[in-house]
Amino acid sequence: MNSPHFSTKERILGAAEELFARNGFAGASLRELTSTAKVNLAAVNYHFGSKDNLVNEVFRRRLDELSAQRLDALKAVQASPEASLEDILAAFIHPALLLSLDKSGGNTFVRVLARAYAEHNERLRKYLSENYGYVLKEFAAAFGAQLPHLDKEELYWRIDIIAGALTYAMADFGVIKRRAAMSEKIHRERAAEHLIRFAAAGLRAE
Amino acid sequence: MNSPHFSTKERILGAAEELFARNGFAGASLRELTSTAKVNLAAVNYHFGSKDNLVNEVFRRRLDELSAQRLDALKAVQASPEASLEDILAAFIHPALLLSLDKSGGNTFVRVLARAYAEHNERLRKYLSENYGYVLKEFAAAFGAQLPHLDKEELYWRIDIIAGALTYAMADFGVIKRRAAMSEKIHRERAAEHLIRFAAAGLRAE
DNA sequence: TTATCATTCAAACGCTCGTTTGGTTATTGC
């Protein structure tokens, strides 16, 4: 992760992902972070300006790709006329599943995402909403087309719940320790399947 | 909440619940907390010994009752021979639902619970496991009796997921603002129903 | 080689944190 052939910026981002996942944003100090990344304390402010902006960059690095994958998948689904609610859900969920299975930081990042979800941090929410809100809007429009009877507010709120459920399913938060890594992939895939069925039923409700 | 006829300890616990829910455990400072509770800064250490122990007490105040209600409901279910998986799940979920609807702090506390879940705090997890782990054990035994083919580790892990899903469903975390309070009760009840169906299917899987 | 610019570094800044202290004020039990 922090091998010397990675640049200072990359080592900081890697250590940040790790420590944010483990200790939260406020709980991870720049001193521990820079010591983990084997860089000088001042390097964070030199390369990223501030800790807050470092947090933003940690998200940007992963969410740019995740958002693009989701929108690509959505476009592919919408190209076929008989697209189902489940197909749209899969377009949203499968890219996150892939990210959670990526061993070079992505699996750590999904836990950072879960942190962000729980922390209710106003500054961070604003950043995410301003930069990635359009993805949710696209999906909302797609769901809305399939569920014309649902009013917009109700729809948005249900999508929000699905995003939350997905986030936590992928982050694998929980009190009890998991068995070894043996079936992690299969398990996550099954969780995604369950989630799609559950979410489709939830969207169709009423 | 912090009316003068509440004792100092109660005012501290109330403010702690509120601020822990809003800012997390690390994010809520004793200075803001004691100022919200209208007590002296030193009062927390005087009455609770430390901030860590205050966190414990915030949980104890609510979890003692929640655990008792869950175990009572479980006992009632087990008394009838034709108890279903859904009945056991309801014994676990409905007391949490009631708590989330309680306007005198319980609804705030479910958000604190969600925080604890996300924070992965080792000290707190130990405290919760040592003091309330037996409740999960009781339910695990009840589920196990209904699902004899499932090995113990897999079972524990699924229960853990259900607890997590429940926690977040009750905490109502999410990016998008909810409509006014109008149908909050009905909505939560419906979420509980969905959760029971979802969890039962998850437990029966494979 | 030398001037230029980006990067790294040790040290310090101002601030907030949880906690402790020692004295003051209320309350309790006889």
Add this chain to the structure above:
DNA sequence: GCAATAACCAAACGAGCGTTTGAATGATAA
């Protein structure tokens, strides 16, 4: 009424925080 005890309070302590500074070092290009 008067000790004894509990509760409250202002002030300070030491530690850790994010950030800034200014000098040292490295790379780049003329």
